[in-house]
Amino acid sequence: MNVTQDVLTVTEVTRRIKQLLETSFPSATIAGEISNFKRHTSGHIYFTLKDENAQIAAVLWRSRAERLLMSPEDGMKVIVSGRITVYEVRGNYQIEVLSIRPFGVGEFQMAFEYLKRKLAAEGLFDPEHKKPLPEYPERIGIVTSPTGAALQDTLNILRRRMPSVELILIPVRVQGPGAAEEIANAIYEFTEYGRVDVLIVARGGGSLEDLWAFNEEIVARAIYASKIPVVSAIGHEIDFTIADFVADLRAPTPSAAAELVVRDGAVLLDNVRDSWHTIRESMLNMLNHHKGNIRHLLKSYSFNKPIDLLHQFSQRIDEVDRGMAASVAHRFAMIKMNARALHLRLAALDPQLTLKRGYTIVYKDHEIIDSSKLLHAEDVIDIKFQDGDVRSTVS
Amino acid sequence: MLKKEPKKPTFEQSLRRLEEIVNQLEQGDVTLEESIKMYEEGMLLSKACIEKLTQAELKLKKLGKDMQGNFQLFDQESK
Numbered sequence: 001m002n003v004t005q006d007v008l009t010v011t012e013v014t015r016r017i018k019q020l021l022e023t024s025f026p027s028a029t030i031a032g033e034i035s036n037f038k039r040h041t042s043g044h045i046y047f048t049l050k051d052e053n054a055q056i057a058a059v060l061w062r063s064r065a066e067r068l069l070m071s072p073e074d075g076m077k078v079i080v081s082g083r084i085t086v087y088e089v090r091g092n093y094q095i096e097v098l099s100i101r102p103f104g105v106g107e108f109q110m111a112f113e114y115l116k117r118k119l120a121a122e123g124l125f126d127p128e129h130k131k132p133l134p135e136y137p138e139r140i141g142i143v144t145s146p147t148g149a150a151l152q153d154t155l156n157i158l159r160r161r162m163p164s165v166e167l168i169l170i171p172v173r174v175q176g177p178g179a180a181e182e183i184a185n186a187i188y189e190f191t192e193y194g195r196v197d198v199l200i201v202a203r204g205g206g207s208l209e210d211l212w213a214f215n216e217e218i219v220a221r222a223i224y225a226s227k228i229p230v231v232s233a234i235g236h237e238i239d240f241t242i243a244d245f246v247a248d249l250r251a252p253t254p255s256a257a258a259e260l261v262v263r264d265g266a267v268l269l270d271n272v273r274d275s276w277h278t279i280r281e282s283m284l285n286m287l288n289h290h291k292g293n294i295r296h297l298l299k300s301y302s303f304n305k306p307i308d309l310l311h312q313f314s315q316r317i318d319e320v321d322r323g324m325a326a327s328v329a330h331r332f333a334m335i336k337m338n339a340r341a342l343h344l345r346l347a348a349l350d351p352q353l354t355l356k357r358g359y360t361i362v363y364k365d366h367e368i369i370d371s372s373k374l375l376h377a378e379d380v381i382d383i384k385f386q387d388g389d390v391r392s393t394v395s
Numbered sequence: 396m397l398k399k400e401p402k403k404p405t406f407e408q409s410l411r412r413l414e415e416i417v418n419q420l421e422q423g424d425v426t427l428e429e430s431i432k433m434y435e436e437g438m439l440l441s442k443a444c445i446e447k448l449t450q451a452e453l454k455l456k457k458l459g460k461d462m463q464g465n466f467q468l469f470d471q472e473s474k
Contacts, residue, residue, distance in 0.1 A: 136407040141458070146471070155455065164450040169457050169471055193458060193466050265448050272410070272444045275417045279437040282420040286430055 011088070018086035021093055025084035028095060029177070030056065031103050034076045039065070047072065049080060049095070057094035058082075070102060070111035077103035081177060099177075101212065108208045112215055115242055119217070124224045125245045131229040133249060133261065136268075137197035139166045140261060141228065143186040146171035149204040150233065150254035157258035162265040168196055173213075174203035180216035187222035187230070198261055199226060201243060202233040202254040214241035223247055233257035355386035406447055413440045 008016075032049035039045050043062030048055050058080060060068075072078060082097040102111040119125065140158070144150045146169065158165060170186035173179040183201065190199050201223065203211070213219065214234045223230045223246045232247035233254040244250040251257035297303050347353070355361070361384040362369045369375060379394045404412070416437040419425055425433065457471040 134407065136405075136410060138406050146457075155453065159453045162448075163453040164447050166454045166456060168468065169455065170459075171457065189458070268410075269445065269448045272413065272441050272448065275413050275437070276441040276445075278417050279420055279434060279441070282417075282423065283430065283434045286420075286423060286427070290427060 010091075014086065014088045014091060017093075018088060021084050021086055027081065027083050027098075029079060029081040030095060031077070031079045032056070034072050034078055035074050037072055037074050045072075045097075047074075049078075057087075057092060058097050059094055060097040060100070064098060068100065070100065070107075070114050072100055076110070077107050079103045108212065108215075112208075112242070115215060115217055115220070116245065119220055119242065119246065124220060129224070131248045133229050133231070134197045136263065137165060137261060139168060139196045141168045141170070141190045141193075141196035141199040142202060143170050143172055143183055143190070143199065144202040144254070145174045148174060150174075150202040153204075153253070153255040154200065154202065154233075154258045157255050158262060161259065162262040162268075164265065165262060175206065175210045175213055179213035180219050183213055184216075184218040184222035187219070187226050191225070191227045194227070196228055198231060199228045200231045200233055200251075200254070200257050200261065201247065202257060203235065204254065205236045205239070211235050211239055211241050214243040216242075219243055220246045231257045231261060352386060355384065360385055406444065409440050409444055413437060413444065416440070 030049060032051050032055075035048050035050055035055075037045070037047040043065060045060040045062075045065045047058050047060075049058050050056075079101045080095060080097050081099050081101075082095045084093055085096050086093045102108045123129065142151065142154060144154075151169065155167065158167060170189060172182040172186050174183070187199065187201065190196060201214075201219075203214070211234055214232070220242045223232070223243055229248040230246075231249045231251050232241070232243045233251040233256065234241045234243055235253075237252040240250075249260060251260050301308075362375075363382045363384065364375065364379055369381065375381065375394045377394050381392060381394060383390045383392060416433045420430055420433060420437070455471045456468040459467050459469055461467045
């Protein structure tokens, strides 16, 4: 044995090993099978992770243990991520576990069922917690991968159906470690932002493991806590994730989500145009109706009575007038006729004429004597001839 | 927090009001003055809705936060 070699104390060598190990494995993701799973009264969980020819001790501190999305059991194949540390007192190394994910399909299914039961029991899936979608959203939030098919499909549908909306994206990773946290944060952020009318949480198709982020509890709780109605659109029609159960509405695919969220703009446009016409039409009808009323009133007997009376009076006046005119004219004519007749008669009586016919007028004391008996001898009389007078005495 | 936008009727409110006006005018049990007022409002509303609906270009934005942690909408190019 070479004595001059440095002699280390156990502590020193352990510390060196610890330093060496912890710096070279700051974080590690290990797949293996669970065995000797023990939940300590302290709440910490200890188990061994093994495969056919090796094993490693694992510890899950209590704080993490509470947020487990699955109930690990012996024999379960899992993927564990955490960091390697050395437990100096025992002189062994272990992995301090940060998260556990099921590894084989069986494990996924088991973990899925477990979380589904757990959240269902808490009422996160209850229909009465489902918020109705707004009928005419103007601003739509979407949590998805910026480069994924889901965003593209959603855009295409919205462009066709209702280009007047605004699509607001929070880009996130949709699979792999950390994806669930990003998705959950994005959902909380939208609630904090508050100025979108509906929120789509989407990703394209993929394997059960690809979609796993949407089965994580933090995503489920974020959706449940969202003040904005959430439409989940994850994978294909057949894929159901926990997010779909919690969402306010589950769409089979991202494109379907877009179609559920917005109405067909063209149909809406027709409706609005119809409304426009109807309003104009009913307005015109109303005006015509009122005009008709007024016209009817104008023609109505009662309204016209005064005018009617007026007409009658004026008619009577005309008649009277005419009548008067006629009678006056008539009278006038009569008078004229009479006058003429009188005139003629007078003329006829005109002493001159009679005188011209040889007759004479005898006056006595300026009175006409029309009978011989009135004259006595010696009366002085004047005899009027057509051409002068002769005074004489009666013999 | 974002400053409050002036109270503009949302698209949904405008449509609802438009339907209301159409129904009332069709029933016709409205005075002439009221119906004229409603007619004018209906014309304005339908014009605004048509303008909104014929706005052709879909806007894609990205929600983020600026230095001070306030929300900002950034343009996001879309294929």
